Amino acid sequence: MEPVLFYGVPHGCSFGSIVALEWLGQPYRLVRIDMLSKPDSDIFRRVTPLGATPALLLDDGEALTESFAILHNIAKRDLGRKLGFAQDTREFDRLNRMLSFLHTDFHSAFVLAWNAYKLAEDDPNREVLRAMAREKAARCYRYLQELISSREWLVGEDKTVADAYFIGIARWGEDLGLFDLKAEYPRLHEFQQKLEADKAVIFAHAIEEGWPAQSSGGFLGHIELDALSPRLAA
Incomplete structure (x- = not known):
């Protein structure tokens, strides 16, 4: 059976997994999960015990969590698409390196800003957390801008799951009001806009916002949590 992706809103990093699919x-x-009011569901807990998204329910009923693992799983389903690479190749190592950076450095740089987002506007800790997040994220934006200035895509000559993951995270800088990417990182902003024009990225935005969405891939529709019970592995 087809895989089922659990994606989080608002603006979760699972956006990249939708693009990759x-x-x-x-x-x-797809299964839509509101991360601000997570469902009280045994099925959801079985799929993702930590309550995080994305999660991918595989064809055999096993659940896979963590973006890094999910993106590799998607890529290996058809290496001819060049979204990933065969193991024991230099390209595979480069993809791993980029995904690791995007997850451990870039993604985590925004944690303090998301924590600040949950605080009251008059909380004195809010701006402290935002300033710390901006400092961490700025290092990542600078590195990525230098990298993309000499290539078309983050890894190799074709777009990969790393580019899909990037576009779901890079937007947070402006979403959280930390950066003006066009003014501060113009080359990276151009790269971001190139991805934003991609049909898969446009589709993922529509899915997140709950708008009518036109798939250019293999999207079969949303499915309710209760309907997945027979699919779960014992």
Whole structure:
């Protein structure tokens, strides 16, 4: 059976997994999870015990969590798409390095800003956390801008799951009011805009916002949590 991706709103990093699935072009379904009011569901807890998204319910009923693992799983389903690379290749190592950076450095740089987002506007800790987040994220934006200035994509000559993951995280700088990317990182902003024009990225935005969405891949529709019970592995 087709895989099922659990994606989080608002503006979760699972955005990148939706983009990657669209690029893959194979059948898949989605489950929408509001991360501000997580569902009180045994099925959700079985799929993702820590309550995090994304999570991918695999064809055999096993659940896979963590973006790093999910993106590799998507990429290996058809290496001919060049979203990933065969193991024991230099390209595979480079992809691993980039995904590791995007997850451990870039993604984590925004944690303090998301914590600040949850605080009252008059909380004195709010701006302290935002300033710390901006400092950490700025280092990542600078590094990525230098990197993309000499290449078309983050890894190799074609877009990969790393580019899909990047576009879901890079937007946080402006979403959280920390950066003006066009003014501060113009080359990286151009790269971001190139991705924003991609049909899969446009689709992922529409899915997140709950707008009518036109798939250019293998999207079969949303599915309710209760309908997944027979799919779960024992």
